[in-house]
Amino acid sequence: xxxxxxxxxxxASDASADRSGPQADQGGPMTVRxxxxxxxxxxxxxxxxxxxxxxxxxxxxIGLALFEQAGASVNFLAVFGQVVSPLAFxxxxxLVVGWxxxxxxxxxxxxxxxxxxxxxxxxxDVAEDGLARLMKRRPLMRWVRLLLYHRLAAIRHRQHxxxxxxxxxxxxxxxxxxxxxxxRGSLLLMLAEASLQCRDMHGAYGALYELHREKLGLAERLQxxxxxxxxxxxxxxxxxxxxxxxxxxxxxELMPAEHCGAMHAMLTASARRVGRPELADWLWRRSQxxxxxxxxxxxxxxxxxxxxxxxxx
Amino acid sequence: MSVEPRAGFAPPxxxxxxxxLRAHPIxxxxxxxxxxxxxxxxxxxxxxxxxxxxxxxxxxWIGLAWLFGHNWVRAQRxxxxxxxxxxxxxxxMLRRYPRSLREAWRILPQAAPMPALHSQTxxxxxxxxxxLGCYDAAIVGYDYLLQRLPPGEPITVHIGVSRANAALxxxxxxxxxxxxxxxxxxxEPFKDTTISAAYRLAQLAQxxxxxxxxxxxxxxxDLIEALRPLGIEAGYGHALMALCHYKQNHHDxxxxxxxxxxxxxLWWDRATLLLPPATLLQRYxxxxxxxxxx
Numbered sequence: 002x003x004x005x006x007x008x009x010x011x012x013a014s015d016a017s018a019d020r021s022g023p024q025a026d027q028g029g030p031m032t033v034r035x036x037x038x039x040x041x042x043x044x045x046x047x048x049x050x051x052x053x054x055x056x057x058x059x060x061x062x063i064g065l066a067l068f069e070q071a072g073a074s075v076n077f078l079a080v081f082g083q084v085v086s087p088l089a090f091x092x093x094x095x096l097v098v099g100w101x102x103x104x105x106x107x108x109x110x111x112x113x114x115x116x117x118x119x120x121x122x123x124x125x126d127v128a129e130d131g132l133a134r135l136m137k138r139r140p141l142m143r144w145v146r147l148l149l150y151h152r153l154a155a156i157r158h159r160q161h162x163x164x165x166x167x168x169x170x171x172x173x174x175x176x177x178x179x180x181x182x183x184x185r186g187s188l189l190l191m192l193a194e195a196s197l198q199c200r201d202m203h204g205a206y207g208a209l210y211e212l213h214r215e216k217l218g219l220a221e222r223l224q225x226x227x228x229x230x231x232x233x234x235x236x237x238x239x240x241x242x243x244x245x246x247x248x249x250x251x252x253x254e255l256m257p258a259e260h261c262g263a264m265h266a267m268l269t270a271s272a273r274r275v276g277r278p279e280l281a282d283w284l285w286r287r288s289q290x291x292x293x294x295x296x297x298x299x300x301x302x303x304x305x306x307x308x309x310x311x312x313x314x
Numbered sequence: 315m316s317v318e319p320r321a322g323f324a325p326p327x328x329x330x331x332x333x334x335l336r337a338h339p340i341x342x343x344x345x346x347x348x349x350x351x352x353x354x355x356x357x358x359x360x361x362x363x364x365x366x367x368x369x370x371x372x373x374x375w376i377g378l379a380w381l382f383g384h385n386w387v388r389a390q391r392x393x394x395x396x397x398x399x400x401x402x403x404x405x406x407m408l409r410r411y412p413r414s415l416r417e418a419w420r421i422l423p424q425a426a427p428m429p430a431l432h433s434q435t436x437x438x439x440x441x442x443x444x445x446l447g448c449y450d451a452a453i454v455g456y457d458y459l460l461q462r463l464p465p466g467e468p469i470t471v472h473i474g475v476s477r478a479n480a481a482l483x484x485x486x487x488x489x490x491x492x493x494x495x496x497x498x499x500x501x502e503p504f505k506d507t508t509i510s511a512a513y514r515l516a517q518l519a520q521x522x523x524x525x526x527x528x529x530x531x532x533x534x535x536d537l538i539e540a541l542r543p544l545g546i547e548a549g550y551g552h553a554l555m556a557l558c559h560y561k562q563n564h565h566d567x568x569x570x571x572x573x574x575x576x577x578x579x580l581w582w583d584r585a586t587l588l589l590p591p592a593t594l595l596q597r598y599x600x601x602x603x604x605x606x607x608x
Contacts, residue, residue, distance in 0.1 A: 219404040
């Protein structure tokens with residue numbers, strides 16, 4: 002939950018401008034600097050390394066077969082038959098073991114990821130340190146690398162560096178996600194919220210539009226509802242915000258108390274603007290019980306920035 | 315907030331739940347069971363080295379393919395089960411408890427080889443039973459989990475508090491008293507969370523169930539703040555506080571009686587702002603006299 006909703010991108014960007022990552026700041030925790038070029042380059046290096054191993058394996062097998070069958074016509078099917086010498090067989094086995102070794106790097110990184118994820122909510126800086134160490138590993142499978150960037154977006158979101166968070170989400174979403182597809186909803190939610198924080202309504206609309214085409218779980222549907230309501234209230238689409246109010250409130254009641262209170266506060270603003278004072282009063286009294294006056298005041302001043310998108314599951 | 319109607323549905327009894335847990339305990343695969351696929355693959359590799367011929371050359375590949383296939387099938391099965399548990403959890407979140415309970419009951423035998431998923435399923439069954447007012451059965455599940463989860467972890471403390479609330483619901487007052495006293499220290503680190511809020515609700519419910527209304531009414535200063543993390547369910551606490559003031563009203567002099575009545579009315583208004591009276595009465599039938607104030 003973001004406590005301070007005020008966007009402070011400039012200072013955050015300045016702070017990270019002199020970093021090149023992943024790197025350690027004089028023995029301190031490692032940080033990651035994101036640029037779209039670097040992201041594309043890392044994906045390219047991973048792919049190139051993995052393909053090199055695969056091509057080397059195929060070439061080695063063919064080379065051995067040719068070497069052993071020198072002078073004779075090569076029957077590639079026979080390679081796997083009686084004509085294979087123990088040396089050739091050993092090379093093939095070594096290559097298979099090598100390929101498994103390469104895959105093991107990805108498997109280890111994937112296994113270490115939950116520890117980083119769990120740390121995002123508690124201490125994003127420590128999580129970033131762990132993530133930076135994982136990002137240094139190579140070669141990684143494409144979808145594992147994309148998962149690492151997804152977690153980086155979550156860390157930036159948590160650190161209120163919304164511009165960077167949005168940029169990472171956009172970069173990851175522009176790639177084919179493969180097995181990381183399950184994170185698409187989470188990426189779109191972060192993108193929508195980060196865009197709203199940066200007052201990029203166009204970006205927020207695009208992300209919300211995509212979110213409506215996604216099959217989301219209940220928790221994600223609740224987050225989408227909160228973000229969409231905020232988008233509608235900020236843009237003055239008050240009738241849309243109040244549409245299906247009963248169902249919206251029923252869903253809002255499933256949210257954590259503060260988010261539920263914030264939803265009520267947002268709907269209060271819309272109810273006031275469309276001239277429904279009784280409804281506004283009822284919603285406001287509920288939001289006061291759910292949020293508390295101080296929190297409500299902060300919410301209203303911060304344009305209802307409630308930070309509904311938490312760390313990924 | 316409304317709970318799905320229970321027409322035509324009979325939740326399991328405490329004995330049935332106990333039997334179900336006994337029949338399907340956590341049963342993680344043994345060390346050798348986990349290593350078996352690797353051993354089979356290694357055996358095939360050894361066999362291929364020891365023999366010659368086309369079949370021996372193919373054996374390691376068959377072994378590898380089998381190993382990958384086996385792991386893939388296992389992973390798929392685990393993922394399918396996880397998604398079933400998630401769906402059932404969502405159903406419970408939407409307060410369709412009978413359906414969620416039915417699903418979780420069916421999932422439990424399949425979740426036996428996966429300890430985390432098994433515990434999650436037991437917790438869900440217990441939560442559904444608790445929400446349906448089957449407190450004795452819910453306690454069976456909570457006890458099962460408390461015996462197995464590491465002490466001091468947030469989830470363990472949360473389940474402990476839920477158990478205390480369920481014991482109060484089941485009118486097992488001395489049991490509840492024990493639980494609440496035991497949890498006092500454990501709850502301390504979880505200030506301003508749903509854990510501490512649920513604990514405060516349990517304390518208030520205990521005061522009401524043991525007829526310590528004056529004691530309950532005196533502790534109203536920070537109640538709104540303390541119960542806030544519960545969201546709309548804080549309404550239960552507000553209603554109990556209203557009852558404390560209402561009951562105190564009958565023991566006070568005329569002036570104090572009026573102020574107690576006003577306080578009762580204020581707390582009841584807060585409660586009904588968050589939850590409808592029918593929902594409040596469903597969980598705490600002793601709130602019935604307060605409905606006259608509406």
